[in-house]
Amino acid sequence: MSARLEYLDIHPLRDDLYNELHxxxxxxxxxxxxxxxxxxxxxxxxxxxxxxxxxxxxxxxxxxxxxxxxxxxxxxxxxxxxxxxxxxxxxxxxxxxxxxxxxxxxxxxxxxxxxxxxxxxxxxxxxxxxxxxxxxxxxxxxxxxxxxxxxxxxxxxxxxxxxxxxxxxxxxxxxxxxxxxxxxxxxxxxxxxxxxxxxxxxxxxxxxxxxxLLALPVAREITPSLNDMDQKLAVITQGLADNQDVDEEEMLAQLTNIAARIEAFRAHSTFRFSATRAYHQLVLSRLEQLREDELSGHLTITEFMTRRLTPAVKTCEAVSERLEDLSRRVDRASDMMRTRVELAIQSQNQQLLTSMDRRSKIQLMMQHTVEGFSVVAISYYLVGLLKLGLGALYDAGVVFDKSMVLGIAIPTTLILVFFGVRAVHHRFIKLAKKQ
Structure with missing residues (x-):
């Protein structure tokens, strides 16, 4: 007994696939x-x-x-x-x-x-x-x-x-x-x-x-524009190769314009050129199926198509390939331009970092100078407070040599303030290194 297909999972397009060949x-x-x-x-x-x-x-x-x-x-x-x-x-x-x-x-x-x-x-x-x-x-x-x-x-x-x-x-x-x-x-x-x-x-x-042949007028129409873009791209590429001092912004604008025009041409012509290749292959296959014999003194249909149609199709293919080649060249030129701009930016950043390092050193030197002045200023105020305190003790009946005590207190205060400021400075440096 043969298998019954109604119990099997049948692809929904099975009938269409069978009918397509007929x-x-x-x-x-x-x-x-x-x-x-x-x-x-x-x-x-x-x-x-x-x-x-x-x-x-x-x-x-x-x-x-x-x-x-x-x-x-x-x-x-x-x-x-x-x-x-x-x-x-x-x-x-x-x-x-x-x-x-x-x-x-x-x-x-x-x-x-x-x-x-x-x-x-x-x-x-x-x-x-x-x-x-x-x-x-x-x-x-x-x-x-x-x-x-x-x-x-x-x-x-x-x-x-x-x-x-x-x-x-x-x-x-x-x-x-x-x-x-x-x-x-x-x-x-x-x-x-x-x-x-x-x-x-x-x-x-x-x-x-x-x-x-519908693609041939399209190929002829865009060829002059391709020649113009090709020349402009060659000038831009040569400028990059010679490392000339150029206006990067203007050059990027030109590359962007060329890329936009190429994409517009591709959008307009890609389907037409692809269809031309497909139709040409169909023509060749039908010519092969004819199996022609020559009639004396006349071109066969295959010879006529080979001499007249094939060059036209090759022209369309050449323009299509040229479009793709121009697109790739624009991409490479854009990459080179971006690399050049990035190198220029890195050089500017390096110069900026060097300048900032120099300013940091100057600021550090100024900071050390200010620290010296701050030690003197803090010591001055502390000695003034100490003098007031010694005066109050003396007036209260404590007998001592105020001049001697004050003379000993001045260098002692300076030393203590100096080391105190240094300790605070080193502590902040350690905190900065940890961060």
Whole structure:
């Protein structure tokens, strides 16, 4: 008897984990077919508006309205198939027109069957928008090429023969007069499932290519500021290395300003640069899956991407690394500046302690001088009191030589007062040492 899972502790995300691998299945595409792919940058607020917009399409075409949004939605409306996929920062719409007649390629597209005005109300910022035409291929390669050239407005073609010659793919990676890009797939021996996988890879290559390039304008925008900050930091570092007499307060203000600008650039660009690296890796993986063979006289898609896309991505990576390097250099310069300020403060403290020690010695010498005067003063008053006492005794009838007694009392009083003051002085010194 097999174990019953209801008695086991099941992870709450188990079903989602299973479904995730099947959430974006490849399409099954016939030959011929016309496809339009659009990728739209979407904010959280626009995401709900887009779903409501998709619900409105169902109402206009008389189909049941979906109640719950999913990561990958697909619905066929007669000869129109609509597929919507949600990604981290964009939504992709794939419109497939299955009703292909004898019209010339790109005269009708994937969005032609859409209701009038529906597409214009789509919210978001369009990044990628291109048409993909699927046609049966001919045995003669030259005949294929002559057929293709008539439908790309004279632009330079990029093409290859993927999947060991089972199809031929052509494109320009440029915008055409209608504002869309164009691709054409000439099917020679692919099944509908294989064709769906091929077109999906092509659409992902074009979409991820454009998404990866979103960081390039950011890199170009901040590069002049990085050059300026680099020069200022070099001047500050050289001043510290040469041990020049500089205004530490002004230099710290400059370092703080540079650090603040770098952090602002990092906050503005870190996500974009990270996304560029991720999209570029996706492009490379999809190119590898194409398994292209070269068509004589034309760049393959992989060669084109390697020569054009990779340098742009490397530029973004270089700017990102430069930002991080500048941040580390500013930290090191700030540490050096703080060390210099701390050394200056310690030198000032040492000078202050030396000055205080000198003043203490002077005060001690003055104290000894005052002690000498205080011994004389105390002795003077004590002798005066003693004189009064001797006078009172003499008047009371006690006979003695007042002058002799007073003369002996004066040095005796001085000696006693001197040792008494010294004893008090030493006692306070001992108390101070104990504390």
């Amino acid at each position: 959430s974006r299945p490849f399409q099954v595409l016939p030959t011929p077919a016309r496809i339009t792919q659009m990728s739209v940058l979407t904010s959280p607020e626009q995401r709900q508006q887009q779903f409501e917009h998709l619900q409105d399409l169902h109402r206009q075409l008389g189909y049941p309205v979906p109640e719950k949004e999913v990561g990958c939605f697909e619905q066929t409306f007669g000869s129109l198939r609509v597929r919507r996929e949600m990604h981290m920062e964009f939504a992709s719409y794939t419109f497939t027109n299955l009703a292909v007649g004898d019209e010339a390629p790109f005269s009708e597209t994937g969005i032609s069957p859409l209701p009038e005005g529906w597409l214009e109300k789509l919210v978001g910022t369009v990044v990628a928008a291109f048409h993909l035409e699927i046609r049966p291929g001919q045995e003669d390669t030259n005949a294929d090429l002559a057929y293709v050239r008539n439908h790309f407005e004279g632009l330079r073609l990029v093409g290859s023969s993927p999947q060991e010659g089972a199809a031929r793919v052509w494109g320009t990676f440029k915008l055409h007069s209608d504002g869309f890009g164009r691709f054409m797939v000439l099917n020679h021996s692919m099944s509908n499932s294989q064709l769906g996988r091929l077109t999906q890879r092509l659409m992902e290559i074009e979409t991820y290519r454009l998404m990866s």
